[in-house]
Amino acid sequence: MRTILEVQKQLLPDLMDVMKKRYTILRQIMISDVIGRRTLAHSLDMTERVLRSETDLLKSQGLIEIESMGMRISESGEQLLAMLEPMANELFGLSEMEELIEKTYGLQKVIVVPGDSENSEYAKRSLGRAGARALLSVMNDGDVVAVTGGSTTASVAEHLTPSSAMRGVWFVPARGGLGESVEFQANTIASTMAKKLGAEYRLLHVPDLLSNHAYESLVQDSNIQEILGMIRKARIVIHGIGGAMEMAKRRKLAPQTIEEIRDEGAVAESFGYYFNNKGKVVHTMLTLGMRLEDITRTDVVIAIAGGKYKAESIKAVLRFGQEDILVIDEAAATEIVKDL
Missing domain, CATH: 3.40.50.1360 (Rossmann fold)
Incomplete structure (x- = not known):
């Protein structure tokens, strides 16, 4: 039986790309503990403008916290990453x-x-x-x-x-x-x-x-x-x-x-x-x-x-x-x- 991810890959390929991008950003923030936007953009080979748009969305969803020192993952963000971990193998x-x-x-x-x-x-x-x-x-x-x-x-x-x-x-x-x-x-x-x-x-x-x-x-x-x-x-x-x-x-x-x-x-x-x-x-x-x-x-x-x-x-x-x-x-x- 085909998995939901396989169906999504065919019907909603753009959604899969967005999902992978946001998962990668969240995971990199978690790995780094605290990280600035410029450093994060460089590590992900992403422009600061695109990254700002994504991190603003993640902040609005309560998945990251933005402080003067930089960005860190929230408790909700950690929980979401843990939930997505089993899917990550197929996703990537x-x-x-x-x-x-x-x-x-x-x-x-x-x-x-x-x-x-x-x-x-x-x-x-x-x-x-x-x-x-x-x-x-x-x-x-x-x-x-x-x-x-x-x-x-x-x-x-x-x-x-x-x-x-x-x-x-x-x-x-x-x-x-x-x-x-x-x-x-x-x-x-x-x-x-x-x-x-x-x-x-x-x-x-x-x-x-x-x-x-x-x-x-x-x-x-x-x-x-x-x-x-x-x-x-x-x-x-x-x-x-x-x-x-x-x-x-x-x-x-x-x-x-x-x-x-x-x-x-x-x-x-x-x-x-x-x-x-x-x-x-x-x-x-x-x-x-x-x-x-x-x-x-x-x-x-x-x-x-x-x-x-x-x-x-x-x-x-x-x-x-x-x-x-x-x-x-x-x-x-x-x-x-x-x-x-």
Whole structure:
């Protein structure tokens, strides 16, 4: 059955253009918190005269407030944007990109949120909300959920909303810590998710990168073995995707190792593994946590990433072929479908 939007596109194409324009203005004001008319016109590539006419209308409808410092969205405007969010995918052609990426890479589900999370805090929050919904949609009683670190998965944790407690659910870190900000550590994210949902959690207090001696010592520890056993039984994994060189530098790898990773053609990093553009693992780190064989046995693998410059990395991990659900932003999706 044809949707109302499809009918409107044919019968009232001008109305659709107006709707998209006003939605975009509202969304940009919300993203910016407070913004002046000249700055907003420049960011939207719109003349100030046309923008003034639109913002005057939005103000008369009570959707924005105009102050001496600039314009800000009102509570009614926020509510309207939230109501329109499910329609936005079809309105901006995101649904078509979702279907194309699903078919190309054999995924169960692709979710594309509007905007560019690299440049917009609002788009980043939208990515986190979508990731939270995707995770909740596949969780069952008794699940073990493994989580990687990073700002994107931290945003998912932030947007999980307390619901009826699921029985016997555990959250665990998929790997050790990078030694970065505590809030982006896998341990912190796993505990935050568990607390939000009334679940249990276990922590893995080891660094992500280990020497041979440290690895051999830690892997014999009975407490470490116990938590590793739980991690490797995870039914769901939710993880971010990073650029290979960016992640190598964040891990403070030796310059020689970074050169080797570059020479091997690595373009993406996930789970502590480095992938080339064909989805083949070209470099493996000595670390405790989930292994490739554990990931291939996992029932549901959810990847979440955003930004135009993550597109190559996302494609590499998708070609690895273990993803089930992909949550990305419009900027990344647009780059991915260019080659399709």
